[in-house]
Amino acid sequence: MKVTGQNVYGTLKYESGVHRVQRVPQTETQGRVHTSAASVAVLPEAEEFDVEISMNDIRKDIFCASGPGGQSVNTTYSAIRLTHIPTGIVVQCQDQKSQLKNFDKAFEELRTRVFNLEYSKYLDEIASKRKTMVSTGDRSAKIRTYNYPQGRITDHRINYTIYNL
Numbered sequence: 001m002k003v004t005g006q007n008v009y010g011t012l013k014y015e016s017g018v019h020r021v022q023r024v025p026q027t028e029t030q031g032r033v034h035t036s037a038a039s040v041a042v043l044p045e046a047e048e049f050d051v052e053i054s055m056n057d058i059r060k061d062i063f064c065a066s067g068p069g070g071q072s073v074n075t076t077y078s079a080i081r082l083t084h085i086p087t088g089i090v091v092q093c094q095d096q097k098s099q100l101k102n103f104d105k106a107f108e109e110l111r112t113r114v115f116n117l118e119y120s121k122y123l124d125e126i127a128s129k130r131k132t133m134v135s136t137g138d139r140s141a142k143i144r145t146y147n148y149p150q151g152r153i154t155d156h157r158i159n160y161t162i163y164n165l
Contacts, residue, residue, distance in 0.1 A: 002045075012042045017143030017157075024149050033149060037142065041130045051115045058110070059083040060103075065094035080106045089113050 003012065021036045028034065061081040079094035080102040091113065093106035145154045154161045 009042065009044045014042075015040055015143075016042045018141050020142045020145040022145065022147040022149065043126065043129065051111065051118050053084065053111055053114060057085050058107075059085060062099065078102055082106045082110050084110055084114055087114060087117060089117070 019038050019040055022033050024031055025034055062077050063079050064077055065079040078099045081092045083090045091106045091110040093102040096102045143157050151165045152161055152163050
């Protein structure tokens with residue numbers, strides 16, 4: 001569910017956890033109370049994700065390409081190896097005859113790999129935050145109980161109960 005408006009996250013961020021609802025359904029002929037639980041995680045909207053790679057963070061190695069192509073491949077320093085120093089990711093390209101084209105292709109591949117690594121870390125961080133917000137999701141980890149037959153709401157974090165709702 002997505003909630004929008006002014007200061008929505010600030011207002012709802014403490015609602016994360018398990019909410020328990022106790023009610024007597026209309027279809028219940030013997031008046032038994034049914035209990036349901038809903039796990040709630042309140043997270044700010046994810047921002048646009050991008051990775052900036054500084055050229056100071058890249059080591060550039062230039063070497064002769066290998067493989068088919070005869071002597072022109074073996075004598076021309078057109079192959080590129082880029083190493084992203086902070087992550088240790090290494091990308092090599094020797095597909096093109098031009099050093100500049102190989103650099104562009106290798107840099108794009110390096111940028112993609114660094115982006116995937118950083119995005120994976122970002123998703124892990126969000127999952128970790130969500131997990132701490134709802135704990136196990138078990139009914140015993142409740143933060144609030146809404147008991148409709150008794151007209152009562154209990155906030156279990158501060159041990160406060162309101163009646164006559």
